[in-house]
Amino acid sequence: MSFFSFGQTAEIDIVLNDAETRKKVEHKTEDGKRDKYFLFYDGETVSGKVNVTLKNPGKRLEHQGIKIEFIGQIELYFDRGNHHEFVSLVKDLARPGEMAQSQTFDFEFTHVEKPYESYTGQNVKLRYFLRATISRRLNDICKEMDIVVHTLSTYPELNSSIKMEVGIEDCLHIEFEYNKSKYHLKDVIVGKIYFLLVRIKIKHMEIDIIKRETTGTGPNVYHENDTIAKYEIMDGAPVRGESIPIRLFLAGYEMTPTMRDINKKFSVRYYLNLVLIDEEERRYFKQQEITLWRKGDIVRKSMSHQAAIASQRFEGSASSEKALSQAKEEDD
Amino acid sequence: MSEATVADTRRLNSKPQDLTDAYGPPSNFLEIDVYDPQTIGVGRNRFTTYEVRMKTNLPIFKLKESCVRRRYSDFEWLKNELERDSKIVVPPLPGKALKRQLPFRGDEGIFEESFIEERRAGLEQFINRIAGHPLAQNERCLHMFLQDESIDRNYIPGKV
Numbered sequence: 001m002s003f004f005s006f007g008q009t010a011e012i013d014i015v016l017n018d019a020e021t022r023k024k025v026e027h028k029t030e031d032g033k034r035d036k037y038f039l040f041y042d043g044e045t046v047s048g049k050v051n052v053t054l055k056n057p058g059k060r061l062e063h064q065g066i067k068i069e070f071i072g073q074i075e076l077y078f079d080r081g082n083h084h085e086f087v088s089l090v091k092d093l094a095r096p097g098e099m100a101q102s103q104t105f106d107f108e109f110t111h112v113e114k115p116y117e118s119y120t121g122q123n124v125k126l127r128y129f130l131r132a133t134i135s136r137r138l139n140d141i142c143k144e145m146d147i148v149v150h151t152l153s154t155y156p157e158l159n160s161s162i163k164m165e166v167g168i169e170d171c172l173h174i175e176f177e178y179n180k181s182k183y184h185l186k187d188v189i190v191g192k193i194y195f196l197l198v199r200i201k202i203k204h205m206e207i208d209i210i211k212r213e214t215t216g217t218g219p220n221v222y223h224e225n226d227t228i229a230k231y232e233i234m235d236g237a238p239v240r241g242e243s244i245p246i247r248l249f250l251a252g253y254e255m256t257p258t259m260r261d262i263n264k265k266f267s268v269r270y271y272l273n274l275v276l277i278d279e280e281e282r283r284y285f286k287q288q289e290i291t292l293w294r295k296g297d298i299v300r301k302s303m304s305h306q307a308a309i310a311s312q313r314f315e316g317s318a319s320s321e322k323a324l325s326q327a328k329e330e331d332d
Numbered sequence: 333m334s335e336a337t338v339a340d341t342r343r344l345n346s347k348p349q350d351l352t353d354a355y356g357p358p359s360n361f362l363e364i365d366v367y368d369p370q371t372i373g374v375g376r377n378r379f380t381t382y383e384v385r386m387k388t389n390l391p392i393f394k395l396k397e398s399c400v401r402r403r404y405s406d407f408e409w410l411k412n413e414l415e416r417d418s419k420i421v422v423p424p425l426p427g428k429a430l431k432r433q434l435p436f437r438g439d440e441g442i443f444e445e446s447f448i449e450e451r452r453a454g455l456e457q458f459i460n461r462i463a464g465h466p467l468a469q470n471e472r473c474l475h476m477f478l479q480d481e482s483i484d485r486n487y488i489p490g491k492v
């Protein structure tokens with residue numbers, strides 16, 4: 001910022017080479033707003049141009065060097081001064097000197113490692129950004145451009161169901177089952193609750209999804225719990241032998257993949273909380289952790305194959321089995 | 333070869349329910365009525381008792397039906413015992429109404445019909461809330477309150 005009309009200043013603009021084709025996604029900012037950012041994956045190259053536009057034509061811009069950095073950092077809100085950089089790359093664009101006119105510099109960060117997913121949470125933020133800097137004696141001129149990184153996984157090899165019997169001795173025994181332990185973000189939780197013993201007066205039952213963000217280490221560990229979803233699965237009093245189905249579509253909720261001990265700084269974990277409420281508003285609950293992962297977009301199969309799968313589900317008959325194999329043949 | 337994009341949302345297999353379980357009486361039957369207030373005694377030594385009748389099929393209670401007479405201070409005793417011995421948050425009792433016990437009132441004080449009815453309803457709500465609590469059901473004092481003829485204040489506190 002120059003307070004005097006003499007001297008030169010400049011505006012920096014960072015433009016990606018694939019700005020036209022690269023997908024943008026919405027990401028929450030710290031103050032809760034949702035903005036759109038370019039989406040990158042691990043290993044992708046980040047390349048573009050830095051446009052330096054001189055504000056006062058005719059005057060020269062003296063500088064101590066122009067560079068661009070690609071930074072991945074974790075910022076803990078209770079320790080704002082310290083940014084933990086886990087990725088830090090720099091490219092020099094210009095050696096110290098003078099700029100007589102506006103200029104454009106190319107840059108390329110080839111196959112950049114982006115090991116973690118971008119995350120803006122209650123007490124911690126992980127972000128990736130490009131930062132172009134014109135170094136000067138008194139004050140630098142800086143421009144930052146945030147990008148969002150998603151980490152993708154494939155279907156886990158091992159994905160056992162969660163099945164457990166819990167209860168209070170002689171009062172309430174239930175067996176709950178969830179079809180998987182690892183769910184992708186657009187998955188469906190299919191499960192059931194089987195009542196073995198009911199000696200209390202249950203009014204209703206719900207399943208909650210709880211997100212727990214853990215920051216800090218050792219004695220300074222802090223957990224922030226947030227109930228992302230509450231979904232009633234039963235209204236009324238069950239008796240012994242009753243099975244209550246669960247079908248909870250995850251795509252409707254704003255969730256991230258499970259993040260465990262990211263750079264030893266924070267974790268984000270998800271839990272299913274099964275809650276039974278009795279007539280006197282007493283709550284009985286059982287919490288179970290689930291792993292969430294992000295699936296990459298896949299090519300859609302032909303409509304006929306999808307329709308055949310759907311019909312088999314409802315009829316389960318030989319005719320729909322035939323339709324299924326027929327559609328599969330058409331596909332292959 | 334890619335996997336199906338339509339998720340499998342079919343229900344998980346479950347055991348069919350026994351019809352006697354489905355249509356038989358539920359295992360959680362517990363009803364307690366507090367009624368028939370009777371004022372006993374004369375003058376300054378009067379007090380009101382209420383009938384506490386319980387019907388249940390919970391195995392933890394020795395008697396499936398019981399009927400006892402209790403007064404307000406008995407309910408207070410139960411509340412104190414539970415607060416001391418168990419970890420539960422005990423629901424509130426209807427008020428002690430000390431103002432009503434002062435002299436020179438225009439009405440019958442604590443023997444006023446409307447007050448007794450209000451108190452009766454509060455005591456009924458209190459005892460039902462407590463008796464249905466799985467942890468309170470383990471306490472000796474609750475069983476003595478509901479099913480013993482009289483309360484032995486020198487009893488040995490403990491779990492059933």
